[in-house]
Amino acid sequence: MKELFYTLVFLTFFTGLSAQKLVVSSPNGLISVALHQPGEISENWYFKVFYHKSSSEEALIPKINLGLARSDTNFSSNLKLQKSGKIRSISEAYHLIHGKKSSPGNSGSEVTFYFRNDNGKKMNIVLRVYNDGLAFRYEFPEKEGDFSINNEFTSYSIPTEATRWLEKWNPANEGLYQQMQGDSLQGEWGYPALFHDRDTIGWYLIHEANLNRTYAGTKLSNEENANTYDLVFPNPDDGRGTGKSNPDITTPWESPWRVIMIGNLATVTESTLVTDVSDPVKLKDADWIEPGVVSWNYWSSNHGTKDYQTVIKFADLAEKMGWKYTLLDWEWDAMGNGGNLEDAVSYINKIGIKPLIWYNSGGDHTWVPATPKDRMLTHENRVEEFTKLHKLGIAGVKVDFFESEKQNMINYYLDIVEDAADFDLLVYFHGSLVPRGWSRTYPNLMTYEAVRGAEWYNNVPTFTMAAPQHNTILPFTRNVVGPMDYTPVTFTNSQFPHITSYGHELALGILFESGLQHMADRPEGYYSLPDKVIDILKKLPAAWDDTKFIYGYPGKNAALARRKGENWYLAGISSELWETENTISLEFLKPGIEYQLKLVQDGAHDKVFKISEEKVTSEDRLKVKLLRRGGFIAVFEPL
CATH class of the missing domain: 3.20.20.70 (Aldolase class I)
Known part of the structure; x- marks a missing residue:
C-alpha cells in the first residue's frame, strides 16, 4: 500500500513515499509529528512526536492514541484514512488586553486528515505543528443530528524515564504539584501536566484549549497504565452529582484543541499556544476593560468585608498605593459597624477606586451555603443583579465554588462572562477550572484561581x-x-x-x-x-x-x-x-x-x-x- 509522506521544513514542502506514516514539521524544523497507521486492526491511529534539538533519534512522545466513541458509532480502531489535505502555512498576530504578552504571534503548519469508519461515517483530525508545540482536534464535518460522546480515546504514552510534575485531580484545581519519575504514582491528574525527557532534552506541557459549550472539560488518568495518560471526562460525583459527565453534541462539530507546548523550558514557559488556538475576541467593545492591582481583606481578616471599617481601611490602602481596585469579598450582604454595601461602594467610588464584589455561584452543584447565593444562576437573575451593580458603580464580580467541569458547568461559566460583558463588568472565577484560552475570546474574564495560593495559609498548617x-x-x-x-x-x-x-x-x-493582581497583605x-x-x-x-x-x-x-x-x-x-x-x-x-x-x-x-x-x-x-x-x-x- 502506498502512503503519502508530507514534511514541511522552513515552509518548504516535500512530497515522497513512506510505508505507514504521514509527517508534518514545524516551520523551524525542530518539531515533527508523524501520523501512524495501526499495525493491528484492533489498534488506533496515533501520532508520534519528535523534538530535533537533540542527537537522540528517540521520539519525545512515542504515541498519542486517537479516536472517539459516539453514541451511534465508534471512530477508533475501525478508521480508514481517505486522504490528507494540503499543508497550510499558519502565521498570526493578535492583541491581548492582559496576559504574559500583549501582541502574541505564532507560526505553524496545518493539515487535515480525512477518515471514515466501517459504517461510512466521516471524522476529520486537524493537526497543527507550531514552532513552540502542537495542537490537534477532532471534527465531524457532516450535518447528521444530535449525539453524545461516550468516550475520547486520546492518550499520551510517556517514556518511563521522563520526569513529570503533576497535580492530583481535584474539582477546585487547588492541589500541590508533585515531581515524580517513571511509574511511581498512578491516579487522576489535572491540567496542565509538565514532562521533561532527559534523553531528548525536551520539555513539554500538556493541556487543552478553546473548550466551549460543545464539550466537557477533561483531565488525565494513568490509573490503567502508569506511563499512559488517558483523557477522561469529569467524574459523575463532581458538582454534587449534577449534570452529565459525557458531553452532548450537534453535528457539524469540532472538539477543543489538544495542546502540547514543546521545546526547552524557556520555549514552554513563554508559549502562548493556549490563546493562539482559541477563538478571537467576541466582544464588540473592550475599551472599558482595565487590568489592575487590587487590595483584598480576606487573607488578613477572614470576615473583613462584614466590617465596614475594615472595608474602608482597604479602600484607603488602594488609594494610597495607586491601585485601581478593592474587593468586597464574602459577607458583604451582612456588612455592619458603621455602614452597609451602598455606603461602602459610595465611599470607594468617591476616592477614585473601583469596587469588585464576590458571589457564590449557587445552585445544587455546590455545598457551600455562603450568601448571596443563586444570583448568578439564571440569565434573569444575572441581568437583575448586574443592572444593580452597574448602577452602583461596581466594576466586576468574583464568582466562587463551581466544583465541576461537566458540560453544563462550562455553559454556566460562559453565560456569566457573556452576560457580565453586556453590563461592562469584569469577571474572575474562584474554585474553578484552569484557563482554557477564554481570556482571548472574552477579555473581560480577567483571572482564575485554580491554584493553591496564599489563601491556603488560612486553611492548613x-x-x-x-x-x-x-x-x-x-x-x-x-x-x-x-x-x-x-x-x-x-x-x-x-x-x-x-x-x-x-x-x-x-x-x-x-x-x-x-489580570487582576490581588495584594493579600x-x-x-x-x-x-x-x-x-x-x-x-x-x-x-x-x-x-x-x-x-x-x-x-x-x-x-x-x-x-x-x-x-x-x-x-x-x-x-x-x-x-x-x-x-x-x-x-x-x-x-x-x-x-x-x-x-x-x-x-x-x-x-x-x-x-x-x-x-x-x-x-x-x-x-x-x-x-x-x-x-x-x-x-x-x-x-x-x-
Missing part, C-alpha cells in the same frame, strides 16, 4: 513548608496556560506563618501573572515597607507586553523578566535551603539604551531588603544574592 517549592513550580506549569489569582505579596502572617523571605514574597507580584504590611519598595508596588503592572524566561528549574528556582512599555521588571525566587548567588545576563534589555536599575534583594535576614541603584545596559551582567527560600526584584527604566 502544611502550606507553610510546602509553599517555597510550590511557588517555583507554578511559573512552569499552572501560570503558563493563563492568568492565576494566587493573591501574592504578603509580609505579615495570616493564620499560619510563611517561611519565605521578604524578597521572595515581593518577587511573586511580578513572577505570577494575573493587611495595610500595615505595606505601609511599613521602605519607601523605594512602596514606590515600586505603586507602579506595579498587572498586564505585560512581553515575558522572558531567565533561569529556573521546577521546584528549585525560577526567574522571569516581564516588560511593560519601555520598562522591564525582573523577579526571581528560590526554594533552596541555603543561600544562592546568580549572575544574570541583561541581554533582554533593548541594545544601545542605558537603564536606571533599582535592585531589591534579600538583606541580612529574611525580613529586610538590600536596596541598590545603578546604571546598566544590555551588555552588563547582574549579580544577585538570595537567602534560603529567598528572592529579588529588579526594575529597569530607560534613561
